[in-house]
Amino acid sequence: MKLKYQLKDNNFYYTNTDISKNKFDIQDSQIIHDIEQELLIKSYEIFLDELDENTLFDENYFKNLHKRTFASLYDWAGVYRDFNMAKGESRFCQGAFVESSSKKIFEKLKEDNYLKDFENRPKEEFAKKLAYYKCELNALHPFYELNGRITRMFFDMIVIFNGYKPIDYSTITPKQYIDCAIDCVQYADKSGFEKIILNGLHKIKPN
Structure with a gap:
């Protein structure tokens, strides 16, 4: 079983599972995963x-994804x-500051012309940016769940806009990716992701 998020209100998950409550009351993790993948x-x-x-890669676009x-x-x-969330030793932005922190991130992204x-x-x-x-x-x-997949899609749209293929993560293991994510959250160290992204950026070849 994957590591659950630590939440103050455990009603988010079905009892004794890592499955988020959903509109169809599905409590089979494989079925939920398959549906999420199809939707993605x-x-x-x-x-x-x-x-x-x-296309503007702004906060509204990110939320709409x-x-x-x-x-x-x-x-x-x-x-x-x-509300506050943590996973293992990683503590994410406090819930009370998610909205304001997001505004600051996307204001800076606007300054970088998205x-x-x-x-x-x-x-x-x-890759550095x-x-x-x-x-x-x-x-x-910022979201309850499915942050990683949406964030990856968000940046894939940006790189495709710039003439690249979606970022290729196939040369790394899930553990390597997670370790880089932990370094980001716990130590504000982006060097791991910078290397992964640089190696995963490939231009679309002209016809």
Whole structure:
């Protein structure tokens, strides 16, 4: 069983499980995982189809990724948490400050033009920026669940906009990824993700 989030209100999960309460009252972890994966694949297709020069990778876009992907399954899709959460030794942004902290992250991202002008800039510079914001959103951990998958999709849309394929994580193990995420949250160390992203960035070859 995966490590559950530590919540003050354990009513979020079904009793003695790591399964979030859902609209269909499904309590089989494999079925839930399969449904989530199907919804994510479908959402990738939808958001890719909608991607154009007017797309703004702002806070509203980020929330909508989560809401539109998982609203059919969870009531809390797209809703920021207002309570404290931890996982293992990692303590995420306090619930009372999620909204204000998110505003600051996306204000800074706006100053960086939502990373929309990196198509012809050095890949190393792009990877550094992506790792910075990835770590910021990891530490924020704004949603009840499914933060990692939505955050990865968010940055995939940004790199695709800039002429890259989705970030390739296939050369690392899940443990290596999790260790980098822990380093981000506990030590504000983005170097691990910077290396992973740099190695996973590949330009789309022109036809």
